[in-house]
Amino acid sequence: MSAHGKKLAWIQALRGIAALMVVMVHDRGALAGEGGAGRTVANALLPMAMGVDLFFLISGFLMVLITRDFDGSKAYAWAFTAKRIARIWPLYAMVTLLAIGVDHPGLHGLVDRSVLLPYLEGLLFVPHNPAASHLYFQMAVGVAWTLCFECYFYLVFALCMLFGRWRYGVMAGWFALTLIAIPVLRGGYNLGVATQPLVAWSRYANLAVNPIVWEFVFGMLAGWLYLSRFTIRYNAVIYSSVMLSMVVLLLGWHRIGMVNFFGPAGWGAPLTLLFFGAVLLAKKGGLVAPAWCVWLGEISYSLYLVHVYVFELVERMAVRIPTSSEMIGAVLFVARPIAAVMAAWMVFRYVEAPASARVRECLLRISWGRHAGKHSPPWPDTESSVRRVSGGP
Template sequence: MGTQDHKLAWIQALRGIAAFMVVLVHNRGALMGTNAGQLIADHLFLPLSMGVDLFFIISGFLMVLTTRDFDASRAYAWKFTAKRIARIWPLFAIASLIAVAVDHHGIHGFLHASVLFPYLEGLLSIPHDPAASPIYFNMALGVAWTLCFECYFYLVFAACMLFGRHRYGVMAGWFALTLIAIPLLRGSYSLGVASQPLVTWSRYANLAINPIVWEFIFGMLAGWLYCSRFTIKHVATVYVTVILLLATLLIGWHRIGMVNFFGPRGWGAPLAILFFGIVLLAKRGDIKVPAWTVWMGEISYSLYLMHVYVFELVQRVATRIPMEPDVYRVVLFVTRPIIAVACAWLMFRYIEAPASAWMRKRLVGIRLPVFTRRWSFQRHSVPTSRDAG
């Protein structure tokens, strides 16, 4: 592991933790057969959905950190875009094929255009039906709603690179327009991700105005902080500040209208506070993480996309085995996450990593004429750091 990778082991560990939190959320269904199990599922495991908020914050952070060597060229913008496509799309496409087979009983799902069309929309990161849900979008591959937001953010980030050294100014203007001005003009400004009035003329526009995008911005701000010279000398100051801010937020949670749901008005706010604290500690080199969490971070994307379908297949097998209902629930609750992690590792090693590397090599190797020159006002490049991941 290189020096930079070692320094960022903590961010990889957070990825792994976030993915496993989502796994546990979806595994809580095994507990819902009893009143006690329902109580545990609702109050202990459901809040772990905040793993999604953590994913979004991490994404914003990494986009700033991994583009520190931006040279203000269009070629760099294309390279960034190609790497993002190669990182997300190959496994997403394979997961969609598996989802069609699992959801529609093998080959039968591939024979009907009406079945395939929602999955194809998902591959283009187009919300399938925003009217059905203000945030989940009724996606055919359920967890793909988060990828819609991820890809929207990457698209904005890449497009703003075309403005060279003015990229962050343009980005600030775009987010001010979509997250503040337009909601205010519509007369419905709110930080609640589930309370945005539907944009009927464009499904994709519903992504742009959703307040959950603020979490990417939180991550970007943390990225700038991490790259800056600002430090806090005393570790105790970081801990005390984070604890006081979190305590103040939690004590006044309901009074200020916070909710137990996604977004900056929900789990995103306390996670942002924690993340900024972690960033300040990481700048000092005070973050040490277990190796298994870093490994979990490496397989996190495979785990996130595939665990629901692993759960479904394990459940189908388990239903064929005679056992008491309570035993059945325990078997599902214990075995599904373990098998999901094992399958994610296999998927990462033999499918995700090779497929992503193959597509990345070919896309980055494309030399489009429109991306071969810099703007005339770009004269200096920033010091080289690490390529965008």
């Protein structure tokens, strides 16, 4: 690993932690049906869903970091877009095929238009039914609701690159319009991600006005802070400032209308404070990432996409064990995450990494304009160092 790669190991580790949090919040279902201690553990694991908020903060941070040497050319903007597509879409397309097979055995899922349509919409990252929950969108591949937001952010980021050195000004204007002006004009402003009035004329527009997008913006602000000259000399000042802010926020949690859910009015708020603290510490080399977290971060996208289906397969095998339902629940709670991590490692090594590399190579051969080849963006070391962590959840 390069020196820059070692410096960014902390962000890779955070991705691993975020992925593991999502896995565990889904794994709690193995204990949710039990009484007593089992249900208590299951309820205690619910806040681990905030791993999604952490993913979004990391994405905003990384997009600023890997485009720090943006040269204003359309070729650079296309290269950025191509690499994001190659990072997200190939594995997701393969998992979509897996999902059809698991959810609809036989040929039914491949020939019935009503069954197939939601999966095809998911491949385009179009919310299937925003009215279903205002956030999860009733996606055929359940975890893909986060990818809809992720790819919307990438789209905005890429399009704003076409404005050259004005890109961040245009981006600020767009987010001010979609996250502030339009919600206010539609009848009242609030940061609740599950309480936004639906946009009836466009399913995709519901992504733009949802306050959870603020987490990408906060991540971008953290990226600019990381690249700036601003530092805090003493680690103790960083720790005490973050802790004091966290205490004030948690003490006033219900009084200011905070909720135990996704978004800036929920788990995203304390995570943002912690993330900014981590950025300030990382600037000074004050964060040491455990090797296992860095490794987990490397396979995090595969883990995020496949763990639900690994859980399903493990459960189908476990129910055949002649024992009590309580014992099966305990076995599943332990065995499913282990199986998911092992499967994710194999998927990453033999599917995700080679497929992503191949698609990236093909897309980068496409020229933007007649003379695009002469202006191919000189990607910095930062890009190679964080290429594997700049994708989706």
